[in-house]
Every structure is written in structure tokens, then in C-alpha cells.
Amino acid sequence: MNDKPIIIGVAGGTGSGKTTVTRSICDxxxxxxxxxxxxxxxxxxxxxxxxxxxxxxNYDHPLAFDNDLLIDHxxxxxxxxxxQKPVYNYELHTRSDxxxxxxxxxxxxxxxxxxxxxxxxxxxxxxxxxxxxxxDIRIIRRMMRDxxxxxxxxxxxxxxxxxxxxxxxxxxxxxxxxxxxIIIPEGGENHVAIDLLSTKIKSIIxxxxx
Numbered sequence: 001m002n003d004k005p006i007i008i009g010v011a012g013g014t015g016s017g018k019t020t021v022t023r024s025i026c027d028x029x030x031x032x033x034x035x036x037x038x039x040x041x042x043x044x045x046x047x048x049x050x051x052x053x054x055x056x057x058n059y060d061h062p063l064a065f066d067n068d069l070l071i072d073h074x075x076x077x078x079x080x081x082x083x084q085k086p087v088y089n090y091e092l093h094t095r096s097d098x099x100x101x102x103x104x105x106x107x108x109x110x111x112x113x114x115x116x117x118x119x120x121x122x123x124x125x126x127x128x129x130x131x132x133x134x135x136d137i138r139i140i141r142r143m144m145r146d147x148x149x150x151x152x153x154x155x156x157x158x159x160x161x162x163x164x165x166x167x168x169x170x171x172x173x174x175x176x177x178x179x180x181x182i183i184i185p186e187g188g189e190n191h192v193a194i195d196l197l198s199t200k201i202k203s204i205i206x207x208x209x210x
Contacts, residue, residue: 004078005035006204007108007124011116011176012131013169014060015141017187018111021131024188025109028198032205035077035105039112042070043088045095054093060113060168067118070110074124077104090150107201113169116176126204129197130180131187135166 008025012018026034044066046054058064066086073083084099115121116128139161146152177183182200184193 003080004208005080005104005106005108006126006201006208007074007078007110008127008129008201009115009121009125010109010111010129010131011113011173011180012133012187013135013138013173014113014165015138015145016131016133017141017189018113018131020188021129021184021194022109022111024191024194025198025201028194029107029201032107033105034107034109035102037070037074037085037102037108037110039065039070039110039115041085041088042066043095045086047094049094051093057093058164058168060165060172062114062117062172065112065114067121071120071124073102074108074110074121077102077108078124080104106205113173114176116179117172122179127197127200128179128181130177130183132177132183132185133187135169 010018010022022036026036042065043059044064046057069086073085076083081104083102085102087096087098087100088094089096110121110125116130122128142161142165143154143157146157147154182193182197184190184197188194
């Protein structure tokens, strides 16, 4: 039996429905231990940078992420080791002093806008998924999230989207779609695609248990 967990990457633009797809997959594997790992938890620590400068951080650029730490944690989880997942403080724009203990599981779902942009991360994945949703739906979802959960104003969300999020999506997120094994249009509403993906995951689990 192959004891290495299955790693599934779920990428897509901001507000595309990555989390909904991930949860839909989890719902179909109630008897399988699944770990959801968010790339957003691995934003770089900025405690050494003055707060005023942190406000200018481009969170949609590949350099915003500490992928070295993420790769190390995935590698250790694959070897059935426990890791300490960082916690990011969006109000202070830096990593928190706290961390979350994460135990290895049978399936690891790595979710994030730029996980397919990094070759090392791609090479660790058994299945690469891209959630492809229209831009107008994505901006509405992001707007609602940032206003409700992160205390942002409508003006600041729209300004960030036009000047940062959209250009970064076109430059880095959208081109990474070509690396996906499966493309899911309209995210969590595409039940047929999720069912097909779940069938594929089950077949890999069955093979590893032989």
C-alpha cells in the first residue's frame, strides 16, 4: 500500500469558487480524512517592514507567497509528519505569532490563486484543477467578501481590483490554466464536473490501497 497522501491542487481567480469546489469534494468523501490547505496562509512574513509599506503589498503577485515554506510543509505532510501552518493577520498585513497544528491526512487539497503558477508545487500534485468563472461574478464575490470579512470599503475594493487584481489575474493566474488536468467552469455550481473529479480521486485512492 502506498502511504503517500494524494495532493490535489485547486486554482482559479479570486472569487472563482475554489472553496466551494473543495467543500463539494470533501462532502463526497465523508469516510476519507481530508486536509484543506490554503495558499493564503503562506503569505510572506512582513514584520520587518514598516506598517505603511505593508499597505502597498501586492497580494496577487507570486512573490507575495512563501512558497518555499509551503513546499516544505507539503513534503513533510507527504512523509506523514505534523506541521505548524502559519496564520496571516490581514489587519496588520503580516504573519501572526500564532500557528495551527496540522496533521497529515489521506487527501490534501491545496487551494489558491497561484498554486499552478509554481512548477515545484505543480510537480507535487496528483491532480491539478482550475476553477474558471466569469470575471463579473468573481469581482462581485470578492467585493462581498472583502467588505463583510475584512472591513474594506467598496471604493478600496474596486480600486484594488482594477489596479492590482485584474492585471495580476491576466498576467499570472489565467496563463496557469494551461497546466490544469481538469477545468471546472462556474465553480461549485458545476455538479457534473465535481462528480467526475470525485470519481477520479476515488480511483487514485483505490490504486494506492492495492
